[in-house]
Amino acid sequence: MTVHNLLTNLPACAANSAERIDELLSRPGLRVERIVSTGQASPSGFWYDQAEGEWVVLLSGAAGLRFEHEDYTRLLAPGDCLDIPAHYRHRVEWTAPGTATIWLAVFYSSVSPWPA
Amino acid sequence: MTVHNLLTNLPACAANSAERIDELLSRPGLRVERIVSTGQASPSGFWYDQAEGEWVVLLSGAAGLRFEHEDYTRLLAPGDCLDIPAHYRHRVEWTAPGTATIWLAVFYSSVSPWPA
Numbered sequence: 001m002t003v004h005n006l007l008t009n010l011p012a013c014a015a016n017s018a019e020r021i022d023e024l025l026s027r028p029g030l031r032v033e034r035i036v037s038t039g040q041a042s043p044s045g046f047w048y049d050q051a052e053g054e055w056v057v058l059l060s061g062a063a064g065l066r067f068e069h070e071d072y073t074r075l076l077a078p079g080d081c082l083d084i085p086a087h088y089r090h091r092v093e094w095t096a097p098g099t100a101t102i103w104l105a106v107f108y109s110s111v112s113p114w115p116a
Numbered sequence: 117m118t119v120h121n122l123l124t125n126l127p128a129c130a131a132n133s134a135e136r137i138d139e140l141l142s143r144p145g146l147r148v149e150r151i152v153s154t155g156q157a158s159p160s161g162f163w164y165d166q167a168e169g170e171w172v173v174l175l176s177g178a179a180g181l182r183f184e185h186e187d188y189t190r191l192l193a194p195g196d197c198l199d200i201p202a203h204y205r206h207r208v209e210w211t212a213p214g215t216a217t218i219w220l221a222v223f224y225s226s227v228s229p230w231p232a
Contacts, residue, residue: 007195025171079123
């Protein structure tokens, strides 16, 4: 029984490095991840198109989240959460520079993860 | 696509009222809840014995968490997270008085939620 802290052990703040992803839990049809952004954004023209649903909450920092079917960018602040259904195309327009934007993401299957 | 904020819309701080539970996501074999404690503790002698696994993170406040198979109480601070397997008997010894202790809990089935 190990306790981890999601707000510590953060990467250095550099927008030109990759986001840091830590898997916190993995079960059939379920995966919980901490994702730490330090100024990164989705590449120009790129849209996430995920086979899994993603329930996500911002724990620190700030981010601009855009959905393809919407014509505006949503500002996410600490505590903000939402459910992104599978195949809802979206992109991260920006994350706050010079600080850690911490996402907690719960990915879940929309089909049974167990063999019939 | 609705954004909620987990750190706002909190109940008044009263230890003699019930904890507040908000269901954030419900899918087969998966349930995400926000639980807000304001000084409550598990009743004397009571142990949670859950059929589901529970991955949980403390978002604010403080709590003392005790497992039956351990002889000490764990202090949980904001950002602390852990996975409580199904049937790991545990209890909340205390939560911070006079403030909101916000838990984010991911409950997951250890058996297939889909019919065979």
